Amino acid sequence: MLPLLLSLVLFPLCLLYLLHRRARAKKPSSATAHKLPLPPGSMGWPYIGETFQLYSSNPNTFFSLKQKKYGRIFKTHILGCPCVMVSSPEAARLVLVTQAQMFKPTYPASKERLLGPKAIFFQQGNYHARLRRIVLRAFMPDAIRGKVAGIEAVAIQALHSWDGRNINTFQEMKTYAFHVALLSIFGKDEISCIDELKQCYYTLEKGYNSMPINLPGTLFSNAMKARKQLGRIVADILSYRRQKKAEADDLLGSLMEAKQGLTDDQIADNIIGVIFASRDTTASVLTWIVKYLGENPSILQAVTEEQEEIMRDKEMGEGEKYLTWADTKRMPMTSKVIQETMRVASILSFTFREAVEDVEYEGYLIPKGWKVLPLFRNIHHSPDNFTDPEKFDPSRFEVAPKANTFMPFGNGTHSCPGNELAKLEMLVLLHHLTTKYRWSMSGSESGIQYGPFVLPLHGLPMRFSRKT
Numbered sequence: 001m002l003p004l005l006l007s008l009v010l011f012p013l014c015l016l017y018l019l020h021r022r023a024r025a026k027k028p029s030s031a032t033a034h035k036l037p038l039p040p041g042s043m044g045w046p047y048i049g050e051t052f053q054l055y056s057s058n059p060n061t062f063f064s065l066k067q068k069k070y071g072r073i074f075k076t077h078i079l080g081c082p083c084v085m086v087s088s089p090e091a092a093r094l095v096l097v098t099q100a101q102m103f104k105p106t107y108p109a110s111k112e113r114l115l116g117p118k119a120i121f122f123q124q125g126n127y128h129a130r131l132r133r134i135v136l137r138a139f140m141p142d143a144i145r146g147k148v149a150g151i152e153a154v155a156i157q158a159l160h161s162w163d164g165r166n167i168n169t170f171q172e173m174k175t176y177a178f179h180v181a182l183l184s185i186f187g188k189d190e191i192s193c194i195d196e197l198k199q200c201y202y203t204l205e206k207g208y209n210s211m212p213i214n215l216p217g218t219l220f221s222n223a224m225k226a227r228k229q230l231g232r233i234v235a236d237i238l239s240y241r242r243q244k245k246a247e248a249d250d251l252l253g254s255l256m257e258a259k260q261g262l263t264d265d266q267i268a269d270n271i272i273g274v275i276f277a278s279r280d281t282t283a284s285v286l287t288w289i290v291k292y293l294g295e296n297p298s299i300l301q302a303v304t305e306e307q308e309e310i311m312r313d314k315e316m317g318e319g320e321k322y323l324t325w326a327d328t329k330r331m332p333m334t335s336k337v338i339q340e341t342m343r344v345a346s347i348l349s350f351t352f353r354e355a356v357e358d359v360e361y362e363g364y365l366i367p368k369g370w371k372v373l374p375l376f377r378n379i380h381h382s383p384d385n386f387t388d389p390e391k392f393d394p395s396r397f398e399v400a401p402k403a404n405t406f407m408p409f410g411n412g413t414h415s416c417p418g419n420e421l422a423k424l425e426m427l428v429l430l431h432h433l434t435t436k437y438r439w440s441m442s443g444s445e446s447g448i449q450y451g452p453f454v455l456p457l458h459g460l461p462m463r464f465s466r467k468t
């Protein structure tokens with residue numbers, strides 16, 4: 001899957017690049033840029049580049065081998081795309097934070113069309129900044145603290161539905177994350193078309209990771225149809241909201257505010273984009289947490305004790321029986337488990353940017369038009385920044401990590417605006433999971449699958465049952 005995903009991402013981009021390069025070849029860049037060397041590394045055969053090496057095994061092995069050989073900045077060639085991969089905290093900071101304007105986000109046109117070309121990820125400049133303010137406002141702590149009870153109800157219902165069954169942990173976590181996303185986007189109303197929205201979204205998702213061939217009957221063309229249908233559903237919800245004239249503190253309310261001046265298409269693209277960004281990411285991290293807790297009984301014990309104490313306080317106390325925002329701030333052990341899981345599993349191994357002009361870095365030239373990939377996973381697994389990096393050890397987060405050595409949510413202008421919600425929904429689920437359930441692997445195989453996210457094999461088949 002990862003190879004497929006990568007090739008789908010890179011292939012159209014690279015064709016474009018090759019075409020453009022011809023046109024630009026006559027325009028020499030500045031004299032100094034010409035004197036700078038390119039970063040070390042090998043480009044492999046022209047066009048095919050080092051694609052096979054990358055795809056023949058775990059992509060992370062490819063990155064680590066390259067890093068050992070060439071250091072923390074190296075060039076390579078994937079599917080005709082010249083790339084510079086960087087894996088030092090300093091370089092990641094340059095690309096994502098301090099010189100972010102020189103490195104634009106880059107996605108293939110087919111993905112943009114499926115999600116919606118006006119969605120936040122693809123933007124730069126003023127329109128991006130405007131969208132980001134709107135999205136951040138809907139997901140910052142003050143906006144989501146009132147949603148804890150709603151999220152808790154979703155978590156209780158999810159766990160109840162797993163009781164006594166063999167489940168695919170990742171699939172179930174996806175459903176959970178989907179319901180939380182819908183709650184934070186649409187609030188509690190608009191339930192009538194939620195099932196239809198879900199169906200369309202599933203069809204969209206299937207096409208997202210398929211070949212972008214828009215012929216009748218292909219997954220891609222079904223996905224394009226589902227995307228149109230999703231646009232109509234969101235339009236219906238919009239008109240319903242407009243009739244009701246109610247103020248709402250969810251993402252939809254934030255996007256719809258008149259002063260934001262967004263069109264209905266812009267709103268729909270961003271709603272679908274946020275569902276996309278929030279679901280598989282959160283679900284993969286939760287799946288890895290279940291796995292690591294299962295493999296580390298003493299850590300599971302510590303998390304369970306922390307959560308039981310909160311549960312006891314609620315049962316004995318006079319106050320609120322529901323979990324509150326304040327309760328979620330009393331979960332330091334569980335929070336460290338979440339952090340350490342995001343470090344070890346590094347579900348987004350890297351992200352993509354493209355240099356919008358020639359850039360000099362540490363005496364090397366990063367030419368305009370080249371892809372630049374900050375390798376989060378290599379940074380998170382660097383022995384210089386994390387001792388014994390392959391070991392799952394939440395206690396390492398008793399000391400705050402140094403700047404730009406731990407970036408599960410990225411950094412800078414495109415960093416994850418949903419990170420508070422993601423942490424909240426993981427804590428809430430873990431509270432009920434550890435206090436009320438036990439679980440064991442129901443499959444015999446253990447292993448890892450790659451793509452689009454790094455996941456335990458087969459989505460981690462598990463059997464959950466209520467503690468007695």
Ligand code: HEM
Nearest residue numbers: 120121277278281282285351408409410414415416418422
């Ligand atoms: C544990 C779960 C999650 C992880 C690990 C994660 C990680 C990330 C990362 C690394 C980026 C930056 C990508 C880049 O710089 O190219 C990002 C962007 C983004 N994330 Fe998340 N995310 C998670 C959950 C969520 C949730 C729950 C939401 C929605 C509420 C969300 C919404 C977004 C959006 C909209 C962007 C694009 C921001 C922009 O381009 O300005 N994410 N996420």
Ligand SMILES: *[C@@H]1O[C@H](CO)[C@@H](O)[C@H](O)[C@H]1NC(C)=O
Nearest residue numbers: 088089382384385402403405
């Ligand atoms: C992390 O490790 C890298 C590679 O050795 C090093 O260049 C960097 O200074 C370290 N960063 C911090 C903040 O310790």
Ligand SMILES: *[C@@H]1O[C@H](CO)[C@@H](O)[C@H](O)[C@H]1NC(C)=O
Nearest residue numbers: 093097403404405406407411
């Ligand atoms: C993001 O970059 C800024 C500036 O270098 C730094 O202060 C901050 O700690 C970084 N964030 C993370 C999560 O590393």
